[in-house]
Amino acid sequence: MKRLLLLLVCASACVSGLAARAAAGGVGARVFIVERSSASLAVYDLAERRLLPERITGLGDLHHATMTFAPDLRYGFLATRSGQLTRIDLESLSVAGTVFTSKNSIDNAISQDGRFLAVAEYVPGGLSILDVATLQTIKHFPASFKRGDQEMDARVTGVVDGLGNTFVCVSIEAAEIWVVALGAAGPEIERRIPTLAAMPYDAMITPDGRYYLVGHVGTDSVSVLDLARLDAGVRAVSLRDPAETFVRTTPVKLPHMASWAVARGQVFVPLVGEKRLAVVDSATWTFARSVPLRGHPVYAVRAPSEREVWVSFSGDADDSFVQVVDTETLAVTRTLEIGGRIYHMDFTPRGAHVLVSANRDNKLVVVDANRYEIVDSEELRSPSGIFGVWRAFKTGL
Amino acid sequence: MKRLLLLLVCASACVSGLAARAAAGGVGARVFIVERSSASLAVYDLAERRLLPERITGLGDLHHATMTFAPDLRYGFLATRSGQLTRIDLESLSVAGTVFTSKNSIDNAISQDGRFLAVAEYVPGGLSILDVATLQTIKHFPASFKRGDQEMDARVTGVVDGLGNTFVCVSIEAAEIWVVALGAAGPEIERRIPTLAAMPYDAMITPDGRYYLVGHVGTDSVSVLDLARLDAGVRAVSLRDPAETFVRTTPVKLPHMASWAVARGQVFVPLVGEKRLAVVDSATWTFARSVPLRGHPVYAVRAPSEREVWVSFSGDADDSFVQVVDTETLAVTRTLEIGGRIYHMDFTPRGAHVLVSANRDNKLVVVDANRYEIVDSEELRSPSGIFGVWRAFKTGL
Numbered sequence: 001m002k003r004l005l006l007l008l009v010c011a012s013a014c015v016s017g018l019a020a021r022a023a024a025g026g027v028g029a030r031v032f033i034v035e036r037s038s039a040s041l042a043v044y045d046l047a048e049r050r051l052l053p054e055r056i057t058g059l060g061d062l063h064h065a066t067m068t069f070a071p072d073l074r075y076g077f078l079a080t081r082s083g084q085l086t087r088i089d090l091e092s093l094s095v096a097g098t099v100f101t102s103k104n105s106i107d108n109a110i111s112q113d114g115r116f117l118a119v120a121e122y123v124p125g126g127l128s129i130l131d132v133a134t135l136q137t138i139k140h141f142p143a144s145f146k147r148g149d150q151e152m153d154a155r156v157t158g159v160v161d162g163l164g165n166t167f168v169c170v171s172i173e174a175a176e177i178w179v180v181a182l183g184a185a186g187p188e189i190e191r192r193i194p195t196l197a198a199m200p201y202d203a204m205i206t207p208d209g210r211y212y213l214v215g216h217v218g219t220d221s222v223s224v225l226d227l228a229r230l231d232a233g234v235r236a237v238s239l240r241d242p243a244e245t246f247v248r249t250t251p252v253k254l255p256h257m258a259s260w261a262v263a264r265g266q267v268f269v270p271l272v273g274e275k276r277l278a279v280v281d282s283a284t285w286t287f288a289r290s291v292p293l294r295g296h297p298v299y300a301v302r303a304p305s306e307r308e309v310w311v312s313f314s315g316d317a318d319d320s321f322v323q324v325v326d327t328e329t330l331a332v333t334r335t336l337e338i339g340g341r342i343y344h345m346d347f348t349p350r351g352a353h354v355l356v357s358a359n360r361d362n363k364l365v366v367v368d369a370n371r372y373e374i375v376d377s378e379e380l381r382s383p384s385g386i387f388g389v390w391r392a393f394k395t396g397l
Numbered sequence: 398m399k400r401l402l403l404l405l406v407c408a409s410a411c412v413s414g415l416a417a418r419a420a421a422g423g424v425g426a427r428v429f430i431v432e433r434s435s436a437s438l439a440v441y442d443l444a445e446r447r448l449l450p451e452r453i454t455g456l457g458d459l460h461h462a463t464m465t466f467a468p469d470l471r472y473g474f475l476a477t478r479s480g481q482l483t484r485i486d487l488e489s490l491s492v493a494g495t496v497f498t499s500k501n502s503i504d505n506a507i508s509q510d511g512r513f514l515a516v517a518e519y520v521p522g523g524l525s526i527l528d529v530a531t532l533q534t535i536k537h538f539p540a541s542f543k544r545g546d547q548e549m550d551a552r553v554t555g556v557v558d559g560l561g562n563t564f565v566c567v568s569i570e571a572a573e574i575w576v577v578a579l580g581a582a583g584p585e586i587e588r589r590i591p592t593l594a595a596m597p598y599d600a601m602i603t604p605d606g607r608y609y610l611v612g613h614v615g616t617d618s619v620s621v622l623d624l625a626r627l628d629a630g631v632r633a634v635s636l637r638d639p640a641e642t643f644v645r646t647t648p649v650k651l652p653h654m655a656s657w658a659v660a661r662g663q664v665f666v667p668l669v670g671e672k673r674l675a676v677v678d679s680a681t682w683t684f685a686r687s688v689p690l691r692g693h694p695v696y697a698v699r700a701p702s703e704r705e706v707w708v709s710f711s712g713d714a715d716d717s718f719v720q721v722v723d724t725e726t727l728a729v730t731r732t733l734e735i736g737g738r739i740y741h742m743d744f745t746p747r748g749a750h751v752l753v754s755a756n757r758d759n760k761l762v763v764v765d766a767n768r769y770e771i772v773d774s775e776e777l778r779s780p781s782g783i784f785g786v787w788r789a790f791k792t793g794l
Contacts, residue, residue: 025469025471026424026467026469026470026471026472026487026488027423027424027425027469027470028424028466028467028468028469028470028471028786028789028790029468029469029470029511045469046468046469047467047468047469047511069425070423070425070444071425071426071443071444071745071746071747072422072423072424072425072426072442072443072444073423073424073425073426073470074422074423074425075423090423091423112745112747112748112749113749113750114426114444161747163702163748163767164767165749165767208701208702208703208704209701209702209747209748210702210704228704265662304605304606304792305560305605305606305607305792306605307605307607307625348468348509349468349789349790349791350468350509350558350606350790350791350792351509351560351606351792352509352510352562353510370560370561370562389425390790392425392746393425393746393747393787393790394746394747395701395702395747395748
């Protein structure tokens with residue numbers, strides 16, 4: 001009887017095991033694509049170059065959804081605008097837990113040691129720290145600011161994993177950067193450092209983990225914090241081109257900072273409403289020059305070799321195109337037509353291919369990055385963000 | 398009857414499946430450690446911080462054995478000095494195929510697209526290109542050189558994956574670098590480029606995939622090839638310190654080039670028989686300065702942040718120690734005592750920990766890279782090379 005039971009248990013475990021195995025190759029080749037309008041994730045297998053039959057659904061409001069991956073590659077985590085955080089089993093491609101940390105969250109990050117997850121929240125504003133293993137919130141840091149005598153809620157955004165097993169984020173209305181340490185006593189806000197201007201709206205960390213860059217609403221200056229020298233505080237970097245005589249009447253608006261590329265000691269910043277990239281020297285943090293483009297840039301993504309930055313555009317006339325900028329000569333070397341309304345681009349980790357979501361065309365397009373040729377194209381529903389599991393091994397992703 | 402058969406088949410598949418699952422967490426946390434004298438690999442789980450019970454045995458002569466990983470993380474590949482190439486299933490931690498490509502091989506590499514494996518061989522000398530899926534050799538490039546009128550066998554070493562889905566390697570006696578293209582027509586030696594001196598003995602590629610550096614027996618010069626400008630050929634870089642007045646009588650010997658660290662635009666070279674690192678500027682490829690050390694350096698390993706290089710030593714008086722060099726000030730900031738005869742060090746991908754093999758002490762030691770403290774220590778048999786699966790996502794590893 002015992003033996004029969006074992007067989008039956010095994011039969012059921014085995015069938016699901018075989019199904020998962022039959023579905024695709026190894027976990028390292030899996031790329032998750034946000035399908036924004038259907039609250040789902042599609043899964044692409046890079047090794048087999050095909051869309052997998054599994055689709056993960058019921059994930060909440062996926063505008064600006066970000067997905068991070070635990071370094072042991074068992075789980076991915078998707079944070080959403082509806083406050084829902086979903087844990088996804090990377091082997092079975094199914095939901096392995098759902099929690100709501102707030103009513104509206106914007107970003108998440110996993111600590112260097114893989115034990116803690118941080119979620120940046122708008123409503124109520126704050127930062128939640130979760131245990132990756134249990135999905136329990138072990139600490140919540142509320143954000144607030146003072147208007148006159150009144151204490152009001154502030155929003156938190158731009159959370160990233162920092163060196164030394166920290167998280168770094170920014171409180172928008174309080175205009176301060178938080179450095180959160182994950183020591184033996186549990187998570188603590190170790191430092192609160194004021195930004196240089198009001199209303200920081202987004203932030204990023206350089207790929208080496210050294211600098212935290214904060215954008216501000218209504219200005220073309222960025223606050224830069226050297227995370228190795230917190231006591232020095234932030235400095236301002238202007239993205240204005242001194243050679244430009246154009247008097248701007250449109251409001252200044254910077255794009256989300258996940259769209260900035262750091263390559264060969266330079267930061268490439270797509271400027272909303274201008275047909276140029278601003279190039280900033282990351283040793284001196286001064287404006288270096290502009291790179292003229294065919295349209296208004298949205299995303300700048302560096303090749304792993306750092307020899308190229310690929311740029312996408314807004315506007316019907318330009319949003320099917322990608323321009324390739326040589327990071328040495330700072331010239332546009334190629335213009336590729338890929339698909340309608342490009343929302344996101346990502347290089348494979350050693351740079352062989354670029355994955356592109358063409359939202360209007362409902363397609364994921366795979367481009368050979370050496371031959372600049374489309375090698376695959378898959379039908380998706382309103383594709384947006386693209387997240388490969390190798391992000392687990394990169395600081396700030 | 399059919400149903401019973403299915404149950405039985407499933408029972409056996411299921412048991413092994415459950416065993417594999419019970420053994421450890423996700424594949425992303427697995428680190429393989431060469432146990433040199435017992436021809437085996439031990440497996441450490443970084444997430445659970447423990448040695449796994451599985452041990453992979455019968456792997457051949459593991460002197461200078463290198464392990465590479467397919468980008469879908471299904472398999473790892475171990476090349477050995479006895480010509481044996483073993484494919485290892487990263488999920489079940491068992492041997493999934495053994496082939497002999499030669500009588501004596503030295504290095505292997507996986508192409509950017511994950512489809513081809515290259516093995517560099519001494520006897521008979523050449524380069525074998527294998528299909529990763531079938532383990533079949535699809536092309537063998539023999540190496541030879543001329544002595545007078547006689548055609549003689551040459552050895553091949555230093556094979557790495559290059560940008561544009563290529564392999565790069567060097568033929569020792571022929572003193573030439575090969576660039577192997579993996580185009581539609583199959584693997585072909587696209588270019589043969591002479592090195593500047595005789596007897597190249599080892600080579601490496603910079604982490605951005607741009608430069609291929611070749612060391613030569615008996616000189617302190619290195620051949621540098623810019624892979625983006627093959628027509629320019631190689632140039633020589635001297636590691637001699639012009640400020641040193643010491644007249645050397647010992648033969649010049651450079652260590653294996655996997656031990657060179659590239660960080661913050663500088664190459665840190667451990668010099669055999671000298672108590673210093675040579676620092677070379679990687680923009681101009683000129684000698685910059687020396688960093689004095691406590692002993693004769695063996696390995697220099699960069700932190701992912703590029704803010705530190707960790708150095709190990711040879712000789713009983715020094716080989717338990719690691720010195721930490723600040724890559725900005727170029728000063729030694731710390732000296733850590735870790736364990737007897739340190740053979741290999743590797744940072745976890747976001748830099749939280751350093752894995753160290755202490756060969757004389759038969760230990761794998763895990764060091765917290767932020768606190769400089771030992772956090773775990775495991776008994777192993779004659780541990781040597783350390784290989785984490787994240788190498789799948791790095792050029793040249």
